[in-house]
Amino acid sequence: xxxxxxxxxxxxxxxxxxxxxxxxxxxxxxxxxxxxxxxxxxxxxxxxxxxxxxxxxxxxxxxxxxxxxxxxxxxxxxxxxxxxxxxxxxxxxxxxxxxxxxxxxxxxxxxxxxxxxxxxxxxxxxxxxxxxxxxxxxxxxxxxxxxxxxxxxxxxxxxxxxxxxxxxxxxxxxxxxxxxxxxxxxxxxxxxxxxxxxxxxxxxxxxxxxxxxxxxxxxxxxxxxxxxxxxxxxxxxxxxxxxxxxxxxxxxxxxxxxxxxxxxxxxxxxxxxxxxxxxxxxxxxxxxxxxxxxxxxxxxxxxxxxxxxxxxxxxxxxxxxxxxxxxxxxxxxxxxxxxxxxxxxxxxxxxxxxxxxxxxxxxxxxxxxxxxxxxxxxxxxxxxxxxxxxxxxxxxxxxxxxxxxxxxxxxxxxxxxxxxxxxxxxxxxxxxxxxxxxx
Numbered sequence: 001x002x003x004x005x006x007x008x009x010x011x012x013x014x015x016x017x018x019x020x021x022x023x024x025x026x027x028x029x030x031x032x033x034x035x036x037x038x039x040x041x042x043x044x045x046x047x048x049x050x051x052x053x054x055x056x057x058x059x060x061x062x063x064x065x066x067x068x069x070x071x072x073x074x075x076x077x078x079x080x081x082x083x084x085x086x087x088x089x090x091x092x093x094x095x096x097x098x099x100x101x102x103x104x105x106x107x108x109x110x111x112x113x114x115x116x117x118x119x120x121x122x123x124x125x126x127x128x129x130x131x132x133x134x135x136x137x138x139x140x141x142x143x144x145x146x147x148x149x150x151x152x153x154x155x156x157x158x159x160x161x162x163x164x165x166x167x168x169x170x171x172x173x174x175x176x177x178x179x180x181x182x183x184x185x186x187x188x189x190x191x192x193x194x195x196x197x198x199x200x201x202x203x204x205x206x207x208x209x210x211x212x213x214x215x216x217x218x219x220x221x222x223x224x225x226x227x228x229x230x231x232x233x234x235x236x237x238x239x240x241x242x243x244x245x246x247x248x249x250x251x252x253x254x255x256x257x258x259x260x261x262x263x264x265x266x267x268x269x270x271x272x273x274x275x276x277x278x279x280x281x282x283x284x285x286x287x288x289x290x291x292x293x294x295x296x297x298x299x300x301x302x303x304x305x306x307x308x309x310x311x312x313x314x315x316x317x318x319x320x321x322x323x324x325x326x327x328x329x330x331x332x333x334x335x336x337x338x339x340x341x342x343x344x345x346x347x348x349x350x351x352x353x354x355x356x357x358x359x360x361x362x363x364x365x366x367x368x369x370x371x372x373x374x375x376x377x378x379x380x381x382x383x384x385x386x387x388x389x390x391x392x393x394x395x396x397x398x399x400x401x402x403x404x405x406x407x408x409x410x411x412x413x414x415x416x417x418x419x420x421x422x423x424x425x426x427x428x429x430x431x432x433x434x435x436x437x438x439x
Contacts, residue, residue, distance in 0.1 A: 001141045001343065002068040005095045005103060006077060007053075007060030010114050013091040015305050019286030020081035023054040024255045025127060029135035031080070035061070036137055038076045039069055049139035051132040051146070053107070055124050056197075056253075056285040056304050057114050060107075062100065064141040070094050101336045104145055105329045108153035110162060114304070115172075115311045116318055117163035120196065122153050144339060152332040160324040170200040172310040173281045173302070174208065177249055180279050180300055184208035191215050192240065192252035192260065194222045197283050201251045206230045214247065216240050218254070241265040245272035253283035261289045263296075270298050281307075366398045 008018060023031055032050050039048045049064040061073055078088040095103050103112070108125055110117040129146045132138040138146075156162055174184070181187050189210045191198045194217040206213065213232030216239070217223030223234040235243060237260060244250070244265055254260060261280075266289075269278065280301040282289040287303070294301040342356070374391045378384065403426075406418050 001064050001066065001340065003062070003064045003097055003100045003141060003145065003340075004068045004070055004073070005060060005062045005100045006070065006073050006092055007058055007095075007103075008088070008092045009058035009060075009112070010305060010308070012093060015285065015287070015303055016291075017081075017083070017087075017091055018057075018059065020083060021054070021059040021077065022056075022285045023052060023059065025131060028052055028054070028128065028131040032132060032135045032137040034080075035073075035076055039063070039065070039072060047139070049142045050137045051128060051142055053125055053128045055121065056283060058107075058112075062104070062142055062145070064139060064145075068096060070096070097340075098333055098337050101145060101148075101333045102329060104149045105152045105332050108149040109156040109325055109329065110153070111156075111322060111325055111329075114308050115168055117321070118168060119157070119163060120200075122150070123196075126150065141340075141343075145336065148332055148336050152329055155328050156325045159328065160321040162318070162321040162325050164321070168200065168204075169197065169283060169304070169307055169311070170204040172307045173201055173251060173283075174204045175310060176281070176300075176302060176307075177205075177279050180277060181248065184210055186211055187248035188212040188246060189214070189249045189251070190240075190244075190247040191226075192237070192250065192288060193217060193254040193284075194219070194226045195253060195255070197253045198251065199226060201253075201281075201283075202226065202230050202232075205249075205251075210249075214243075241268070245269035247278070248276070249279040249281075250289075251281045251283065252288040254288055256284070256288060257286060259287055259290045261293070263290050263292045266293045266296060266299060270296065273298075363399070366395060370394045370398075 008021060010018070032052060035050050035052075036048055039050070047065070048069075051062045053060045053062070061077060063069070063073060074089060074092065074094070075085050078085040081088070106112045108122055110119060110121055113121055125146065129138065129143075132142070177187075178184060184205070185208060187210050189205050189212070191202050191214070194215060198215075202213065202215075213227070213230050214235055215223040215227040215230075215232055216235045216237050217226075218237050220234060220236065226232075227234040240261065244261070245268070250261070252261065266278070266280075275298045277298045277300060280289060280293065280299060282301065282303050285304065289301060293299055370391050373394065374387050377387045377390070403422055407415060407422065409415075
């Protein structure tokens with residue numbers, strides 16, 4: 001199987017171009033279906049595996065098939081975003097095989113994020129994988145890739161301090177607001193949307209005890225739940241233009257495909273406010289707030305890209321954690337590529353895969369026999385500890401019988417070779433034993 005990936009992110013593409021390729025979670029399934037049909041029209045790619053990760057900072061396509069189809073994938077994505085392949089190519093990155101695994105592991109671990117070490121991307125990747133599974137687009141290869149990326153990310157977060165020194169987007173928004181307003185307890189804050197990012201922002205602002213908090217959301221029920229949590233009020237999106245002037249700070253992050261706060265609405269709000277300043281943060285991709293708003297004299301508008309410089313702090317402390325994380329990722333990449341090699345036609349022809357399958361079948365048979373024997377002894381009222389001792393001894397004897405027989409057989413040279421093999425297989429330290437991830 002060949003594995004390839006194509007993507008754009010906050011380092012390669014400007015915000016408005018990323019907005020053209022932003023897919024809401026409920027769009028993933030039909031989008032994957034279209035991609036698979038497009039790739040499947042090429043007879044070299046029947047049964048292609050696909051997955052799409054789309055966040056405010058990136059859109060990435062992962063594929064696996066018998067042969068790579070990078071140009072076809074790029075052409076399809078360019079068409080879906082309404083741009084030329086040449087333009088998309090100039091702002092994208094393409095990866096194959098081990099580089100795909102390394103990139104996926106780095107993304108899941110927060111090493112490729114705008115906020116180094118942020119944890120939100122891991123949840124977004126898991127959502128994307130579930131969407132691909134639901135759409136029937138995820139096969140064995142990509143499933144292994146992503147499950148291993150989640151395991152690597154977990155090890156990175158538990159073994160390093162990669163996230164300990166980062167400043168989240170929500171915290172960065174509060175910091176910027178503090179630079180404009182002397183006392184955040186005297187301001188009124190409006191949150192537009194009710195998703196995870198808005199919840200994070202509301203949590204950070206609520207800690208400053210603002211004068212008032214309001215939630216504007218398309219679904220009132222979800223908005224009410226969030227507003228109740230922070231002691232605020234809820235309002236309809238349709239009422240937003242008429243009430244915008246009431247708020248000193250506006251933080252927006254919705255899944256709307258078009259801006260929901262226009263230049264005219266902000267101009268009218270400023271007039272009613274007698275040009276008292278408004279602090280605005282647009283965390284949505286595509287944008288929630290029309291970019292022309294930034295040119296207004298009394299508006300301080302920040303996008304996700306504008307926040308990048310704010311979150312780059314404690315760089316020296318993070319680098320030590322990054323080095324540790326990269327070492328964990330290296331090991332994960334080697335393990336994944338070894339798994340891929342075991343599944344290759346060459347490995348199958350060499351008898352490796354059938355041998356592993358036979359070993360698994362044999363050990364399963366031994367285990368079943370010993371468990372059945374243990375159950376019979378327990379049913380007769382035998383002591384539990386004695387039964388467990390007999391079970392473990394029986395398994396050990398079955399698994400070592402052939403090995404011990406080989407060590408006793410043959411001439412001295414053969415026994416020496418067998419002894420070296422047995423030492424390598426059974427006596428190496430536990431820390432060097434690779435995880436059994438199956439086939």
